[in-house]
Amino acid sequence: MPWLLLLLLGSVAGVGYVGEKYTVYTLGQDKKRYENLLDDACHKTARLRVELDTMQVPRTLESRIKELNLGLVQPQPEQILRLVEPTAGGTAGRSGTEPFVNQGAGAQPPRPQAPASYALAPAMRSSLPR
Amino acid sequence: MDYPLQNRRLLFVTFLTILAFCGLAYRLVDLQAFQHEDLRKKAQANTIRTFFWEPRRGDVRDIKGNLMATSRQVKTVCVDPTLICNTNVGNHQAEVARALAPLLDLQESELLKQLQIQYLTNQSGQLVPDRYVILKRKVKVEDWEKVRARINDLSFGTDEKTVPKRLRPYYRALRQRSVFAEDAQLREYPNGRQAAHVIGYVGVEERKANKGWVIETSGKDGLELTLNGSLTGVRGWRVTEQNEHKQELVVYREQDVNPRPGLTVVSTLDLGLQNIVETALEEGMQKYSPLSASAIAVRPRTGEIAALAVLPNYDPNDPSKYDPEWRRNRVITDLNEPGSTFKVVAVTGALNEHVVNPSTVFDCENGKFFYAGRLLHDTHPYGELTVEQVITKSSNIGAAKIALLLGQERFRSYITNFGFGYQTGLPLPGERQGTVHPLAAWNKLSITRVAMGQEVAVTPLQMAMMMSAIANGGRLMRPMLVNRLEDEEGRVVAQYQPQAIRTVCTPATARMMIEALKTVVTTNGTARKARLANYTAAGKTGTAQKSAGKEGYSGQHFSSFIGFFPADNAELCVAIFLDNPHPIYFGGETAAPVFKAIAERAGNYLNIKPEFIAVESLENSPHASAREAAVVATD
Numbered sequence: 001m002p003w004l005l006l007l008l009l010g011s012v013a014g015v016g017y018v019g020e021k022y023t024v025y026t027l028g029q030d031k032k033r034y035e036n037l038l039d040d041a042c043h044k045t046a047r048l049r050v051e052l053d054t055m056q057v058p059r060t061l062e063s064r065i066k067e068l069n070l071g072l073v074q075p076q077p078e079q080i081l082r083l084v085e086p087t088a089g090g091t092a093g094r095s096g097t098e099p100f101v102n103q104g105a106g107a108q109p110p111r112p113q114a115p116a117s118y119a120l121a122p123a124m125r126s127s128l129p130r
Numbered sequence: 131m132d133y134p135l136q137n138r139r140l141l142f143v144t145f146l147t148i149l150a151f152c153g154l155a156y157r158l159v160d161l162q163a164f165q166h167e168d169l170r171k172k173a174q175a176n177t178i179r180t181f182f183w184e185p186r187r188g189d190v191r192d193i194k195g196n197l198m199a200t201s202r203q204v205k206t207v208c209v210d211p212t213l214i215c216n217t218n219v220g221n222h223q224a225e226v227a228r229a230l231a232p233l234l235d236l237q238e239s240e241l242l243k244q245l246q247i248q249y250l251t252n253q254s255g256q257l258v259p260d261r262y263v264i265l266k267r268k269v270k271v272e273d274w275e276k277v278r279a280r281i282n283d284l285s286f287g288t289d290e291k292t293v294p295k296r297l298r299p300y301y302r303a304l305r306q307r308s309v310f311a312e313d314a315q316l317r318e319y320p321n322g323r324q325a326a327h328v329i330g331y332v333g334v335e336e337r338k339a340n341k342g343w344v345i346e347t348s349g350k351d352g353l354e355l356t357l358n359g360s361l362t363g364v365r366g367w368r369v370t371e372q373n374e375h376k377q378e379l380v381v382y383r384e385q386d387v388n389p390r391p392g393l394t395v396v397s398t399l400d401l402g403l404q405n406i407v408e409t410a411l412e413e414g415m416q417k418y419s420p421l422s423a424s425a426i427a428v429r430p431r432t433g434e435i436a437a438l439a440v441l442p443n444y445d446p447n448d449p450s451k452y453d454p455e456w457r458r459n460r461v462i463t464d465l466n467e468p469g470s471t472f473k474v475v476a477v478t479g480a481l482n483e484h485v486v487n488p489s490t491v492f493d494c495e496n497g498k499f500f501y502a503g504r505l506l507h508d509t510h511p512y513g514e515l516t517v518e519q520v521i522t523k524s525s526n527i528g529a530a531k532i533a534l535l536l537g538q539e540r541f542r543s544y545i546t547n548f549g550f551g552y553q554t555g556l557p558l559p560g561e562r563q564g565t566v567h568p569l570a571a572w573n574k575l576s577i578t579r580v581a582m583g584q585e586v587a588v589t590p591l592q593m594a595m596m597m598s599a600i601a602n603g604g605r606l607m608r609p610m611l612v613n614r615l616e617d618e619e620g621r622v623v624a625q626y627q628p629q630a631i632r633t634v635c636t637p638a639t640a641r642m643m644i645e646a647l648k649t650v651v652t653t654n655g656t657a658r659k660a661r662l663a664n665y666t667a668a669g670k671t672g673t674a675q676k677s678a679g680k681e682g683y684s685g686q687h688f689s690s691f692i693g694f695f696p697a698d699n700a701e702l703c704v705a706i707f708l709d710n711p712h713p714i715y716f717g718g719e720t721a722a723p724v725f726k727a728i729a730e731r732a733g734n735y736l737n738i739k740p741e742f743i744a745v746e747s748l749e750n751s752p753h754a755s756a757r758e759a760a761v762v763a764t765d
Contacts, residue, residue, distance in 0.1 A: 028380030043203050043271065046186070053197040054320040058401050074731065077664050077740040 177371045178384075185363030187315060187347055188392030190329055190354070192401045193436075193613055199319050199329050199354065199446075205274040205311035206345065207234060210261045211247045213308040219300055222286050229280050230309070233273060234266045241265070265309075267345075268316050281309050314345045317354075319446045325404050327459040328397065328438050328558070328611065330354035331446035351449075351457065353395060353611070356557045360615055363392035393623055394616040398434035402735055403427060407437040410727040411706075415441050418711035418720045420689075424461050424590050425724070427732065428703045430598040430694060432628035433607025435556070436702065460709075462554075462561040465587035466688045469674025469717070470656075472583030472593075473529040474600065477521060478643050479544035480536045482604075482635040488518045488642050492528045499527040502574040506530055521646040522655045524671060526582040533581035541577060542569055547634045548596045549606055550588050556609045564588045583674055590690075594705035597670070597692040600643050601700035604635040644668050648697050651722075660693055660722035662729050664740035668700075669693020669725065671717035676710065686710040691721035695729050701738050704728050 054060060065072050161169060190199035215221050227241040234241070248260040269277075282305055290301055317332045330352020337344050348362070349355035366389030371382035407425045415423050427437035440460050444452035458464075480486045497511030508526050512519075520528030533541050545551070551566035565587040567576070572585075579585045591609060599606040608629040615624040635643075647668035651660045656671045671691050678684040689711050694703035706721040706728075714720055733740070 024381050025379070029377075031380050032378055047202065047271070050197075050200050050202055050318075053200065054318075057196050057320050058405055059321045059324060062405070074734050077734065078743050 177373075179370055179372050179378075181368045181370070182344065183366035183368070183389040184313065184315065184344060184346070185365055185389035186391040187317065187332075188361040188363065189394045190361075191394060191396050192399045192404075193396065193434075194400060194402070195396075196401045197320055198325060198397065198399070198401070199317065201315045201347075202318055203271060204267075204314050204316040205269045205271060206267045206314045207265045207269050207274060207277060207309065207311050209245060209263050209265055209309050210307060211245050211263055212259045212261050213300075213304050214245055215247055216300065219297060220287070222284075222304065225284060225286060226281070226308070229284055230265070230277060233277050233280060234269065236266065267314065269311070274311050277309065277311075281305055312345075315347055317347055321401065322447065323443045323445050324401065324408060325399055325438065326352075326443045326446050327440045327457075327461070328352055328399060328435075329446060330558075331449045352446075352459070352558060353397065355559050357395050357612070361392040361395060364390040366390070391618045394618075394620075395612060396614045396616060398429075398436065398610050398613045399438070400436050403732055404437040404439065406731045406735060407704075407728050408439045408441075410724050410731070411439050411441055413727065414706070414708065414720070414724040418708060418714065420708040420711040420720075422460055422709045423724075424464075424707045425728065426461055426591060426594040426705045427728070428594050428598045428609065428705075430601035430607070430700045430703045432610060433595070433598065434610045434613070434628070438611075459558060459560065460707075461590045462556060462558055463589070464709075465562055465564055465589060466707075466709075467584050467586065467674045467677055468588050468593055469583040469672035469688065469690065470524045470526075470529075471597075471670045471672035471690055471692050471717075472586065472588075473521065473524065473581060474643065474647070474670055475544055475548055475550075475596065476529050476533040476536060476541060476581040477517060477646070478600065478635050478639060479541055480532045481517070481642050482544075482639040483536060483540055485535045486517050486532060488646060489516050491516055492520060492525075492531045494520075494525050494527045497527070499530065501530070501578055504575055506578060518646040518649060521670065522649040522652070524650075524656045529581040530578035533577050538569060538572060538577045541580070542566070542572075544634070545580070545586070547606070547632060548592075548599065549631065550586065550592055550596070554589075554591055554595055554609050556591060557611050561591075562589055564592060583672060590705060590707045593690070593692055593707075594703060597694065597705065598700075598703040599634050600640050600647070601668075601694040601703050602640075603637040604640040605633050606631045644697055647693075651693065656716075656718040657691055657693070657722040657725075659718060660691060660725045660729075662695060662726060662733070664743055665695040665729065665733055665738070666697040666741055667693050667695040667725075667729060668697035669722075671722060673715060673717045687715040689715055689717040689720050691717050691725045693722075693725050693729070695733065696738065696741050701736065702729070702732055704732070 186203075187201040189197060189201070192198055209226075211223075214226050215223055223242055223245040227238050227245055230236070231238040231241050244263055244265055248263070249257045250260050252258045284305070286301065286304065288301070290298065293301060319326070319329060319331075331350055332347045332354050333350045335346050335348065337346055349358035354361065366387045367385065368383065368387070369385040371379045373379055407427055411423050411425050414420075423439075423441045425437065425439045426435065428434065429436055438461055440458075442456045444456045449457060477486075481488070491514050494508060494512035494515050496513060497508040499506040506527055510523070512523060512525055512528070515523060515525055515528050517528075517532065519525075520532065536544075545566055551564055553561045553563045567585065572580075576585055595606065595609055608631050610626060610628060612626055614622050614626060617623050647670055648666060649655050650657045650670055651662075651667045652658065657669055660667055660669055669692055672689065674688045674690075675683040676686040676688050687710055689708045690706060692703070692705040694700040704725050706724045708717075708720050708724075711720040732738075
């Protein structure tokens with residue numbers, strides 16, 4: 001009887017080993033499939049990102065504006081209302097009446113700080129609707 | 131009982147059996163030990179595969195993040211003609227050609243020719259069929275999907291269910307492997323010709339790898355070339371095993387390294403400003419018909435190049451279609467005598483050395499000055515002019531006399547201090563350093579000729595940087611074209627800072643020079659057409675005769691205007707160069723209006739505070755609040 005038990009144990013171990021090998025193989029196949037899906041998704045994202053960026057370049061936007069006949073033009077200096085920008089430290093820092101002057105590459109107009117009060121120059125204040 | 135015969139037979143069989151086992155044992159040892167290395171290599175060659183992944187080439191963007199160059203994934207569609215034209219089963223060339231021609235936008239007859247089996251000679255000298263024929267490059271992924279679907283749908287004149295079992299693998303291979311695609315990248319420039327001379331273009335090279343061909347992209351000109359290393363990225367690879375169906379056995383994957391995409395180059399160019407510059411330059415080209423036109427817009431405080439345009443230009447999406455002359459970046463490669471714009475150097479030197487002051491008076495000899503046995507002319511006869519008026523009127527005689535007072539040693543040192551005779555260091559290929567002769571090569575006349583921009587050869591960029599130095603209080607900056615490098619996630623990998631090369635003159639001298647240059651852009655000056663509606667501009671005109679080598683001067687002219695605005699707090703320096711404009715050729719008449727067109731639009735675009743607003747435009751404004759606001763803005 002012991003030899004039969006041994007044989008049975010051996011058979012079970014063998015089947016288990018093959019089963020595990022098969023599981024590893026199928027997991028590998030699944031991994032490969034998901035990798036392909038991920039690759040496709042990444043490529044699609046990259047493609048869409050390029051398309052979006054291409055649509056946003058000034059040249060494309062300008063041609064679309066012309067196509068759609070929107071009549072958009074650059075504002076003339078006399079059409080620009082320059083608001084006084086509040087600063088964090090009250091009157092310290094930038095002068096309110098001073099417009100943003102591009103300080104070089106990547107410079108952005110400073111964001112208005114938490115709106116304690118948006119002070120307007122007297123002449124502009126008078127032009128606001130009451 | 132004795133059975134000698136049987137015993138002998140038994141012994142003989144035993145001997146044979148032992149001999150057979152000995153033979154097998156020897157063979158086993160032979161295979162496992164003696165031939166181990168060879169057989170291992172053969173086994174690995176059958177199963178182990180190495181794949182290389184090409185990295186995505188980095189983008190080029192402008193300072194505001196607008197796309198200037200990008201890479202798109204495309205496919206190279208290939209075919210294995212041996213599967214399509216099988217002598218044992220049948221010839222399916224016509225069917226495949228008919229199916230693919232409309233999808234690949236190719237002629238059916240042309241496609242049929244490509245599907246014919248061609249023979250190649252392999253390394254052993256044997257004739258083998260070519261199983262890798264490229265049908266079309268740069269096929270969009272969407273189009274490739276259609277091709278694949280179409281091939282899968284083809285019946286090949288048979289019903290697969292009724293096909294004999296032995297032929298089924300062939301039809302499966304025909305559908306799955308006869309037409310295949312390799313990954314490739316297509317470099318795209320969404321803005322077409324815009325800033326083509328800065329961005330440059332790429333070329334492709336085919337390289338054998340992994341039993342196939344890899345198409346490598348490398349920069350050939352412009353930033354694409356100088357920053358090729360950063361843009362290219364690093365290739366990835368995977369070492370793995372495949373089964374007999376060419377499916378990867380993931381569990382036996384040994385090495386797996388992802389490619390590292392190339393870095394994104396963020397240029398200092400501003401595409402909005404570039405558009406303004408190119409539009410104005412095109413208008414100038416149409417109006418004055420020069421051979422070529424160039425413009426540079428520099429931020430004087432940092433040396434950043436905000437726009438750089440050269441006409442005629444080309445489309446980097448297809449550079450081979452254009453004349454190589456059009457692909458030359460004339461701003462850094464073309465050398466010309468600068469003409470009157472160079473008077474700024476002599477006058478700045480003299481002011482800085484306190485040899486003269488702006489009100490020092492010079493006799494301009496009524497337009498004819500004999501010096502060293504030669505006659506020097508002015509365009510118009512002038513009597514006495516102050517130093518400031520010499521600049522205003524662009525008097526050759528006045529400039530020559532100022533240079534004579536300065537002396538040739540000091541004059542030459544100012545020329546080299548302004549960067550003439552040296553490369554500026556702009557990261558673009560092909561920059562020339564120009565010609566400034568050593569003092570030993572100067573004759574007695576040279577100092578008077580160099581003062582008015584003759585006997586020296588300079589690039590347009592050197593001239594723009596010289597004027598920017600004046601606008602920047604005398605500090606000469608190194609021109610910047612790259613602001614930073616970013617990785618795929620937008621993290622900054624390298625940030626470039628403005629670099630001051632040297633201080634050429636004191637801020638006080640620069641201020642005096644600016645005051646003189648402001649007068650050029652007045653009704654008394656040579657560049658009244660450069661006057662701006664909302665800003666004070668300063669600048670200098672130049673109209674140089676083009677040199678014809680040893681034969682002296684040709685009848686052609688090189689006209690220029692280099693100016694900056696707002697004059698007292700310069701935000702932008704714009705240099706315009708027109709090569710032989712006609713019929714009018716004076717810089718003040720041709721280049722100055724182009725400067726005006728650019729500066730007025732650029733001031734608006736960059737939101738530079740107007741110094742004054744024309745009264746008539748205020749009165750015409752429909753908005754009362756705008757009129758009031760304008761008053762506030764200009765207070």
